[in-house]
Amino acid sequence: MLEIRNLVVKYGNFTAVKGISLEVREGEIFGLLGPNGAGKSSTIKSIMGLVEFEGEIKLMNKKIGVKERNLIGYVPEEFMLIDVLTPMEFFEFIASLRGIKSQERIVRLIYAFGLEKYVNKPITSLSLGTKQKVAIVAALMHEPKLLILDEPLNGLDAKSSRILKEMMKKHVEKGGAVLFSTHIMEIAEKLCDRIAVINQGTIVAEGTIEELRKKAKMEGSLEDIFLKLTGEDEYIRGVINALS
Amino acid sequence: MPSLRELWKISGIYYRNLNFLTLIESRTSHTKGVGIEKLAKNANRSVVYNKIFISLIFLFSAIFAAMESSVMGYAAFMLLLMFLFSFFFLQTVTYFFQLNFQLLYTLPISPEDIRKVMFLTFVRIFDIPLILNLFAFPLAVSIFNLWYSAFPAFFGILLSELFSVAIVTSLSKFFYTKLSQPSGGWKEVLRVIFQIIWAATFFIFYAVMMWIRTLYTRLSLYEPIIEKYALIFKLIFPFNFSYLILSPDFISFGSSILFLFFGYLSIRWTINNISRIKELKVEEVPPPEKIRMKITGQIYGIIRKDIKMISRNPGLLMLVFLPTFEGILLMALGNSLTASLYIVFTFVIILTYTLFGFEKLMIMKLLPIPKGKVYLSKIFIGILVFGISLVIMDIYLFFKGEFPDIVEQLILLPAAFSAGVVCLYLGDRIGIKRSAGLSALGFILIVALGNVMLYLPGIGGLLFKGSTEQNLVASLISLIEFLIGVAIIKTAR
Helix, strand or coil, X not given: CEEEEEEEEEECCEEEEEEEEEEECCCCXXXXXXXXXXXXXXXXXXXXXCCCCEEEEEECCEXXXXXXXXXXXXXXXXXXXXXXXXXXXXXXXXXXXXXXXXXXXXXXXXXXXXXXXXXXXXXXXXXXXXXXXXXXXXXXXXXXXXXXXECCCCCCXXXXXXXXXXHHHHHHHCCCEEEEEECCHHHHHHHCCEEEEEECCEEEEEECHHHHHHHHCCCCCHHHHHHHHCCHHHHHHHHHXXXX | CCCHHHHHHHHHHHHHXXXXXXXXXXHCCCCCCCCHHHHHHHHHHXXXXXXXXXXXXXXXXXHHHHHHCCHHHHHHHHHHHHHHHHHHHHHHHHHHCCCCCHHHHCCCCCHHHHHHHHHHHHHHHHXXXXXXXXXXXXXXXXXXXXXXXXXXXXXXXXXXXXXXXXXXXHHHHHHHCCCCCCCCHHHHHHHHHHHHHHHHHHHHHHHHHHCHHHHHHHHHHHHHHXXXXXXXXXXXXXXXXXXXXXXXXXXXXXXXXXXXXHHHHHHHHHHHHHCCCCXXXXXXXXXXXCCCCCCCCHHHHHHHHHHXXXXXXXXXXXXXXXXXXXXXXXXXXXXXXXXXXXXXXXXXXXXXXXXXXXHHHHHHHHCCCCHHHHXXXXXXXXXXXXXXXXXXXXXXXXXXXXCCCHHHHHHHHHHXXXXXXXXXXXXXXXXXXXXXXXXXXXXXXXXXXXXXXXXXXXXXHHCCCCCCHHHHHHHHHHHHHHHHHHHHHHHCC
């Protein structure tokens, strides 16, 4: 569904992403794992056209243009909400621009994420978790083919987190695809069909959990594999020794 | 325990934050992304420039007032100082009440010291003009009067400043709980009225500055009335201090002492309020019984969103008023309506750029909306503001006994639309991130081109002045320009 070829993202002299290639297939949840500053968000922002990039990004074999944007639902890492509006006004605005005709799905999402109490309050006054829910509803309202979620579980309560995870599963069962970045290994381990581990702007490993285990030549949790693949296990041991 | 010097330093950090917040809020558009570092850097510089500007204005004003050497002249200066001070700092003080000092509570600083930091941050808002005024006016008065008249002048100014700070504090606390809060029915109307007052403070300040000298001359005409009721005026601030400067007696002295006590109470009230800053309170809104959404078309969706943003953002609302205000101002200074239009158009373009900045950075990249539709929605608001400005300027002329040519103005509207589209298109191509995203030269060139397009139908018509073809030629040029605008909207990618 989504193809990325030789993606390079530069911020001035600093190269954040160094020639990444990956593919997100229909019916799968694809996880992007990596330490802070590894290039996860830059990769996602490139897909959305929010940063300048070199390389090729295609959605369903087409470059992402105005029409293709309606096939994507995006939850950014930083809120892109309009603070002076209420969630209701924000949803109305997004729905108008997405050409949604019926409010039914939006209302169901509002209730699913427990936002009904907050729909008439200014977004600026909402808690971080509630703002995240607003961003999630705005991304899901048009039933997109591809969901791109950048650290979507940040600030979410257990109930909403569970609902979102279940929705992601249902979404891929219906033939959609999910690309999501997270630093919570347990969630990635449970949810993702395939994972790409990014470190310093390059993919150091890609595949199912089993394939990653083989590559790391070790058993254990995804966290252990991740630390081994990113070469941070040695560093952590050193830090712990120094601290104790 | 931190020393006062250290607390002053900490307050400096909060003050920089306040300047940045004020700048961001007044810019109004989405500011995440490129250029934020530059904005942060410029925030303090622009605040210092503003303070120097206002200090100079007060300095000249103090000299004019001292030269008048009359009860009315002195009182007028003190009143003017009080109100202008309040107006000038109202917006910054409003943002001061939104500052979050909670971080300090996690550090080893006592609550008492935190209150001091809050107070010092507040003091920093007024610093240069406050101190300069305190000495400029007394000095000027002592030059044009007896040397010891500087003392009552000093206390008169001090009191004006104390009252002014109390006024601005109460207004800000009152306003900040009302602004940015969506609510239905009459509350919505009330909130918009608050916003207008909030934004209008800027214009009042500007207008008074333009006519300061005339104001003094006009006010001096009331001198005989004041003399007639001198006994009463000696009891009222700031006239009591005027009398104390010019012809001190027991009544003016006693009254001044009483008002100094009021000044003491007002500063105590202010300090108490400053150190009790709380998080932005939001009125409880009950959840709706049934959710009913209003989903519209794309263009109307953006316009609706923009209007809501304008109604809740004083900075944006100010930009909406600016074209009309500047137009009327130029006409009041003797320019014709036609000659004043260039400034109206320029401010309309600044408004559309600001509104467009948000979509450019986010909406156009994430949502399935063609550029042309975004242009159209912004130009719609721009032309609406342009049209309203034109109507208000017509009304102004009408009251002056002149009759504007309505047909000529109607012919102008399609050209204004097209000029707006061209400006927005070029600005977008060159790179609007915010209204300040373009270089000054780039902006000037684009607006100059827009103005050429705006005036072209009129110039074309002038070639046939007096003949029946004049309006026809102007209409034709306006129509051709309109079609160019439509073509840009249709083909914009």
